Amino acid sequence: MPLKNTGTEQLIKDTAKRILFAEGKLHATTQDIAEAAGVNRAALHYYFRTRDQLVACVFNESMLELSVRLGTVMASVRPFQEKIEELIAVFMKEMRAYPYQEIFLVTEINTAGVELVKDIDNMPVANFLNEIENEMSAGVIEKMNPKHFLMNLFSLLSYPFIMAPLYRQFFNLNHQDFDQLVAERKQLIYRMVFK
Amino acid sequence: MPLKNTGTEQLIKDTAKRILFAEGKLHATTQDIAEAAGVNRAALHYYFRTRDQLVACVFNESMLELSVRLGTVMASVRPFQEKIEELIAVFMKEMRAYPYQEIFLVTEINTAGVELVKDIDNMPVANFLNEIENEMSAGVIEKMNPKHFLMNLFSLLSYPFIMAPLYRQFFNLNHQDFDQLVAERKQLIYRMVFK
DNA sequence: TTTTTGTTAAACAAAAATGTTAAACAAAAA
DNA sequence: TTTTTGTTTAACATTTTTGTTTAACAAAAA
Structure with missing residues (x-):
């Protein structure tokens, strides 16, 4: 709990996120992170006690950030098509910068065995699913289970960024x-979802 | 190079693949793998010398297997629509069994810094891209860069399996x-690509 | 100024993961 | 049978990674 705040704590978190989410080096050690941040490894301990706590912190912030990003876009009061446009723009930008963020979350859940994370507010998603269903009834988009609509959207948005090293091959x-x-x-995705 | 072949080497590889590709535990130690395979950790060294070589072996086999799977489906002599149907079936089955295989490959490339893996035969992909372009000209599928068509297909097929832990949330x-x-x-994906 | 507080680094300690050796064992070959 | 070969294990050694302690330092407060 530093009060003077020289930005070191934030620097360490940001560096960890860069290495994990942007560079996709999921095996990064505390050395790697401290080195990349330009601080002593002990500084890491000073702010986060242990590696696990640093990772947990990054995990929680990332999970919350994702949740907020989803909620903000989905709950915004705008016409449906603009909302989708916004969603595509926001998530593509994020994927370009941090292609492995969701991968990190999932592998953490898999290794730590975090089965169900509580305190996740699902209302925005639930409401948005209803909104999607209405648009389907109105004939704006293809009729299907609205969950599929969302999964399609996120798949098209995210997967190519994650697979970039393989696709380049x-x-x-x-x-x-x-x-x-x-x-x-x-543009392609926007046109796809509105057939 | 065992001659007696008690199946232990294969057992170790299969177990490693299960832990890495199926369970998505990308941080698995040699302990974890040996334990899960029911063998002594030294057996691992006997067959693979080092952890890195085991991982490299799994990586190479997986890379080859993926390449072959792609090539087989893409180069099969069948009508286009059947080929796509086959591709969807084959890759969905694979994703259900080993959702994290491609993720493993990508993160390995990211950490090991394997920039361009040689010896990958791209002809099947190149030919298939041409075939896709022909079908577009014939009006069977939407006109677009055929690479996008393939990326769309694989995104829709793969991403939901990888994100399962988050999507369930x-x-x-x-x-x-x-x-x-x-x-x-x-079915949904099949209908989507043939609009 | 002295004191306090926050911050950083160097050196050390412990734990975890990996790698090595030597010996025991089983099955096939001589 | 004995010998050889392949396989497995237990015990040990090394390296890597992580965690801890202490002291030093800088800036703000008293």
């Missing part, structure tokens, strides 16, 4: 060409 | 209900 593309390719997907 | 579903939901996707 299989498509024989360099970084620049691949980045250009995925940049095209913003 | 956000949708408030138990395992059984979620399994039923994703089972519906086989």
Whole structure:
């Protein structure tokens, strides 16, 4: 609980997030993180006691952040199509910056055996599912289980970013060409969901 | 290079794949793997020298297997629509059994810094991209960059399996209900790509 | 100024994970 | 049978990673 706040605590968290979520190095040690942050490894202990607590902290913040991001976009008072547009923009930007954030969350859940995380507010999702269903009835989008609609959307948005290292292989593309390719997907996805 | 072959080597590899690809425990130690396989940890060293070599072996086999699976489906001599049907069936089955295989590959590439893996045969993919383009010209499927068509397909197929632990949270579903939901996707995806 | 508080680093200690060796055992070959 | 070969185990050694302690330092407060 530092009061003077030289930003070191935040720096460590941000660095951890960069290494884990952006670089996708899920096996990063405390050394790796401290080094990348330009601080002594003991500083890490000073702020977080243990590696597990640092990881737990990053996990919780990330989980909350994801929840808030979802909630904000879904609960915003705007026409449906604008909302979807917003959702695509927000999540694509996030995936570009932190492609492995959700992967980190899932592998943490798998290793730590966190079965059901409480305190997750599902109301925004539940309400949004209803809104989707209404749009389907109105004929704006294809009729299906609205959960599928959401899963489709997030799949199309997220997966190519995560698989980039493999897709560059299989498509024989360099970084620049691949980045250009995925940049095209913003419009493509929008057109896909509104058939 | 065992000649007697008691199946232990294969058992170790299979167990490693189960823990890494199926259970998604990407931090598994040699202890974890040996224990799960029911062998002494030294047996692991006997067959693979080091942990890194075991992981490298699993990585290479997995990479090859993925490449072969892709090639087989894509190069099969069948009508396009049947091919897609086959592709969906094959990859969904694989994702159900080993949801984290591609994630493992990607995170390994990220940590080991394997930039470009040589010896990957891209001809099947290249040919299939042409085939897709022809079908687009024929009006069977929506016109777009055929790479997007493939990325869309694999995204829709794969992502929900990987995100299962999170989606169960956000949708408030138990395992059984979620399994039923994703089972519906086989038909849904087929209908989606053929608009 | 001295004191307090927050912060950092260096050195050390403990634990965890990995790697090595040598010996025992079983089955096939000589 | 004895010998050889492949396999497995137990015990030990090393390395890596993590955690702890102490002291030093800087800035604000008294």
